[in-house]
Amino acid sequence: MNVMYEKDMSFEYKLQKPQFVLDKIEDFQFTRKYILNYKLVDYLIENIEDNYEYEIYYGLLIDQLANESESSFSFIDGYIYCHEINHNTKEIFIKSLCKKWQHMWTYIQLKSNLVTEKMDMFLRDIIKYADIDDIVNMNVNQILTRYISSLPYFLRLVTDEEYNEKIIMILDRLKVVFIEMDKVNHENEILNHIYINDMYEINEDMIYVIMNHYSSDSIYNVRRANYTAIKNSKCEELIKYIDKNINEYIEKVFLKLNANDSEAEKIIIELLNNEDIEVENKNKIISETKFIINNINKVNIHLLWARLIENCKIKISWSNIISYFEHFNKQIDEIVINFLNEENNYLILSKQSLSEISEFDNSVVDSISQKIILCKEITIDAFKELIKSIKEKYTEFEELKDSSEDKINILINQGILILSPENYIMLKNNFKNEHIKLLVNNINEYVEKYEKYELDAEDIKKLLKSEIYMNYKVFIIEHIEDVEIISDNYLVDMIMECIMEIDKIKLKDVILENIIKSDIHLKTKVMLLNKNIDSLDKNITFKLLNVIGGKYSDITNYSSKPLLNNNHENKVLAKNLKNKNYISSWSEEKFGIRINTYQKEK
Template sequence: MKELNLKEKIQNLISGQQKNGCPEGKFGYRDLTPESDTKNSEEYIRALHWAIKNKEVKNIALSGPYGAGKSSVIKTYLEKYPKTKYLSISLAAFSTPTKSVNGEDDNTSSLADDWTLDDVDENVIEEGILKQLFYRVDVGKIPQSRYRKIKKLSYWKMFFSLLMLTVVASVVYFEINPNVLEDFKNTVINNGAFFHLNQWSSYAVFIVTIFVVLLLITTVLKYVMSNFRVANINLGDKASISKKEEKESIFDKSLDEIVYFFESTTYDTVFIEDLDRFNQPNIFIKLRELNTVINNYDNIKRKVVFIYAIKDDMFKDEERTKFFDFIVPVIPYINATNSGEILRGLLKFEKGADGVYKSKNYDISDRYIWKISPFVQDMRVLTNICNEFLVYKRTLKTTKLKDEEMFSMITFKNLYPKEFAELQAERGIVKQAFQEKGTYVNAEKEKLEELIVPKRKILENVHNDILFGLREIKHAFLGFLSYDNGTYYPIKNLQINNGSKYSYGEILKGDFDLTKFENINQLIIGYYESNGYYEQSHTVSNIKQKMASEGSKYLKRMNDLQFSEGPKKQELILEIQNLEVTIAKIDGYSLKELIAEFGEDFLPEGISEYGFLKFLLINGYINESYADYINYFHPNSITKDENDYLRSIRMRNRAKNFAFEIKNLQQVSDRIYDAEYRQTETLNYILTDFMLIQCSEKTNKKYYFDGFELDKGVEHYQFTKEYIERGQNVNEFVSELCKYYRHMWKNIAQDVSLLDETKYKYLSLILNNATMDQIVIMDEVDRSNCIKNFIVEDEKSLACLNGVSADVLIEVISRQAIVFRKINNVGADAKVLNYIYQNDMYELNNSMVSSVINFYHSDLADGLKNAHYTTILNAEINVLNKRIWDNFEDYINHFVLGIDENNSEEISAVEDIIERLANTNIELVIAVLDKEKVNWDNLDECCENNVEKEKRKEIWNYLLENSRISSTWKNFESYYNEFGITTELSVWVNENCSDIVKSEKTDKIDNDCIKNIITNSEITVQTVEQIADNYKCDEEIEFDVSKLPVDKINLLIRKHYIRYTVSKIEKIRSLAKDSFGVYCKEYIDDFVNDLPSIPLNEREIVMLLNDTTIDKKYKRGILEKISASSMTENLAKTIANNQFNVDKAYVEYAWKNLDNAGRHMLLVNHLQVYSIAEISRLLTDLGGEWSKLSDNKSRHKEEISIDVNGHNEKLLSQLQRKGFITSYPEKKDREKSFFEVWVKQQ
């Protein structure tokens, strides 16, 4: 057999070949009858024709599964061999009870609902075969048959029969009675004459009259014969088919009729189709017997072949080959793998420019075809689906219906017709699936709401807790634990259940695990005794009862307060919002989305038996809008679900969620009474959309939105949030709410479970969609100022409201007199910020001033940290400056002084402060100066304008005292000229003189000024010295030395400010005697020259001699101002202690007035005036150890036990230099040191 080209078959199907010579036509429908397919059926035809022509083959099988194309093979064969004398018997329609051949009701009429083709009785099948046999041929071909059937009466045939009968009868009658013919002619002519007709006209009228009469008779006869009925087919006494002889089969009873039928006709081929659907193998046996009888009947001279179209598994292998003489297998045209290609052809798919196949007539994708086609494996079903799809699409004319969903519904209808019928009656597995969806959604929502309740309770507890910190509650809890039997125990540590000890401080830490306090069976408190040295312990009694009663409350509060601040609170709010979003999502989930999210376990039991239906539900091809695809829409009708919704409103029992889809909005809306619109049960997304868009002026709209304000529960508020999050018609919704829902924003603001960003989103919607009066009402509801407070409390509020019109925000701020405490400019509308800052709509605090500066001069903002007022002045913002100056003292206190880091104000800013405050609050000025470490280069610039003199002096004094001006003669002059030399100026000059004298002198710094400085008692000597060093007087300044201290006089002498004259010597001697020596020494040359004329007393001489700064050469002359004989002990000591050239007579007198220590020094300093012999005597007089050296007659060594010090060594050195001794090395023994002196022999 030639291999079947399946690809060519599919292409032929797709090409839309003509069927029965009739194309699809412009309507696109295709009949369900077999198709002729010559090309693809070639081998089948060849095999079948061979078998038919084979004399031995009388029973042929065309075997293949349903839809394989067996009927198409038969049709193709008959088209190829049109001369075939065939009968076609098809039993496909025998799926319902029928009437028997004799007209009686068959007992199949009482079949149960689960009746199938398997239940059809054989007699019914046989009767059906007989009917198709005998009704195939004209009754004239089988005149002897006892089967009678109604024959259609032909009107014109009856008419012509009557006409012929009349003509024949007339001819015979006139032939027998020729005289009558002449009389008849005369009668016709006479009657015509009566009407003035000639002969031929009279004949014509007569003939017409005869025709009319015959037409009338024909009409009457046809009417009578048409209303005549035969009650049943009477086969005679032997062949009558009735229920009285049920034991004998129809074939047996009618065997002679069947044989007579084939004997009387020329049919030699009988095609029997669909007999296998009844699963009655016996009928095939009877047909084979019948075929044998027919072929063995001698009067039938031809072979009669029975060809059966059956399924492959009708018989077992051995039965098939034994029963049939020849079997032709038919390969299926369509199966799960190629049905998609065929469907694409039926739906006119074409390849687009993008390479994707698309239907040119319908919105059906290639992807959809490949998904759905494997479920349809029968060509007739596939064709019928396409036909019904066209009918439904053209009947249910609406743009809302989607082609893919409609095609899915039609496919479901064809594969599950019973379930489709159930669905139309709002019953069945599909309806149950959507009901189970609602049940599951409600259950899931309840679970999620149960998760939300404790989280929201935590936030509410935290918000309402009077102790706002976790640490404080821990203190309270520990206090609760430490109180036992009327005694408080100061806790050092706690030991729980004989486990670890936890110190008081450890428990107070934020990360301490509070679960350790759960399930306490024993609690031991460790504490210090009152003396603070010994640790004691106490076991708390009834700890389990204490924890069960009050302790658990503390634990709950502590656990809750972990969420009071920081990321934990944010995390908890996010969890609540995510759960609420999930609830809203679930509420609006389609069945498809619900299955995708939660799986298919909630679908009804038994859904797995409907694989294709399950596929449609999972992919959303059958969804909540299924009713639109199976029913006409009647203008005033509503669905059952919509009726349930209305009933739930009446009963005040919510039956539908917010997302329930109302399809017939106008009809549902008309059925809701005005008052019912306020109920929570009425709340619905789609109804709200309808109210907003189509009910602009209706009363029920007012009632509906009025319910939001009247509802004291949470339903309307929850709906508000969910509707907004849904994202459709939000602006219209909020606009309408603002007319009625006065508490809307207050409820939102107090909702602890909302993130701030969500609240701002809602507030933006309110501000953008409400009138100003509505905003004011909403803000002032319950005197709460809820909008104002919310905006003021968050510095980012304006940025978060940047989606609101600037003009609206400005009007709200103005109307509600909103005064901001803190504003973050980032993201905020510049127009709004400018309005706030220009109209003083803010508190004057550091944060707000920073925001103002940042807005106008962001480059200056950093200066506010340490130079606040300087930055304000540099910014030159008039409104800000005016506001500050109007309350300048407050500003200074809070900003300049109040900000610790503000210590770098520029001098110009400080000068401005001084000039504004000096005359009214000098203390505040001093405080500013004390903090702002500014220095003036030019003192005149401080207090330059509008400062009273006394205030200026006070400020300048402060500057001097704190060295806050540059140390210059210019600044000295400024103060000096204004206030003279004051204590403050003197101190400043003393402290800064070294810098002052280095500065440039002004013209005003003259001798008088310098004299005043020097003579000021508070000017120190050091200061005078520096001035004297740097200021050279051209003319001598006269000083009253009697009023100057000695050190200052001495300095002036040294600096030659007091110049030398003999006359001054006497003045100084008398008025400043302590400076006499300094004066003489400073001018020693002039003094010595004038010495003869200057009298000196002993005190003055001693003073001059003791002055080591006076050159020794001058001291002999000074000493000689007194005679040697007038030597006093004081003068002797002076001579002894000073080494200078002196006459021996003075030394001798001095020796006499000195003790040994004095003499010793005298020898040290003046030994040179004595000879060797005199030295020996003087050593003897000196006595002690020194006397050992007095003998110089021979060279010898003496050990002198004297202190090793400078004076002794100097004397030994002088003796050695004089040649009295040669050496004096120092020696040490175990106890002391001594000199080993070698005396030189003289």
């Protein structure tokens, strides 16, 4: 056989003569994997009492099976649940294994990858067959206690009543406190022990199970009026247990009942105003119970106002917020800020106009409006909505210099920060682009009073990049007067891009001259002259032709016949010069456009 030759064999291999095998092998071989055979173990267990040597062999075999190897556990699993063994053999094997292997349950739960159903089969057999001391010893780091405590169907795990006393002793030794338990529909000795000895956690589900079993008539209201149902249940052990641990009950059950939402506002206010209830529990009632108080002034203890607002337990209204604001030094503190930053809150408040609130002085409303605008901690999403409640318009608001660009942008878009020299200067001095945003959003007002708003090259570039209509861009370009601005080549390019989209423009003469002097393409220079020529007199026109230079300068000389390249811009120039009677005539020739100047001044 393979054992004799030290070769692994199937666990199920049917040994015909296990005694013969045992007679031929040595002690040390019982520490090897190849010794693992179901029939061999059967034979050892069945004959262990009559053979001291077999007892040694069996001990070595159990040592090997407790080594936490995958093959060893596979053998254990197969031997107990796949191999056909009698009750006595199974009991001896499991008892031996539990006695030897302290970390057996730790391995089963954390390392074996068994499905829950199979783990529960192991637990059932451990409870039935292992010694109680060994089970307690197996409870490393409370792992078994925690597993059983969270096993809702534990009372169905071992249904044989003969084990009830042992199970009760195990529960006591492991100090099990059940977290959840399935409904029990019949008298149960173990449940009675659990109930009488408070071996269950105070939580909604366990209370429901206890009440359902011992006072089913009172169960109907337990979800929506929990403590009242308990008091009316006549479950004296339950009532005493909860009364002894009332704060635990309040924190773990009463305050966490999601369905406990039918308490009247008046009752909640009475609880909060009740001086006999600890402040901590009042805070927990506020934090964890579902209710809404319409008027915060009904709560007499002002120190609870912050907690009410913090937990959104007040009606979402500016009246409640202003009441708090007025009472606490007219400051927007962290409590109010957090409340305002909640999406549901700011969306509702955004639909309520501050100007329509009548129960407060206007000065109080104005004060909270300005503090909301200046509050840095209000998120941008909240700010965007809350601003809709403010109808005030500000022509001067110097304090905004420390605000964020996003918030300034919103104030401009909402028309709260309007165009004025003061606002323009404040924005220009403190922000990168917001003064431009102010101009863009109020472009008509700017055009009417443009002389009050100084633009530099960067400002003009940003305006030309903006989405204002072309006519406004042309207006801005036509009113550039500072020659230094035109020294910016990028701005010149932008100006030219705009000009190319229109037919005519009227630049300041000095600006036009300096652009033509700049490093732009010759055709572009001619095009620029063409688009401005309607507003230019002869002297300026000729001056600009001289600035362009080359053959264009010859146009300014009498009795000259310069030949220009034949292209669109030169043709338009020739037409314009003729229309204004600045030249005698022009014609297209084979090699270009001929310009005929006057013989003398005309």
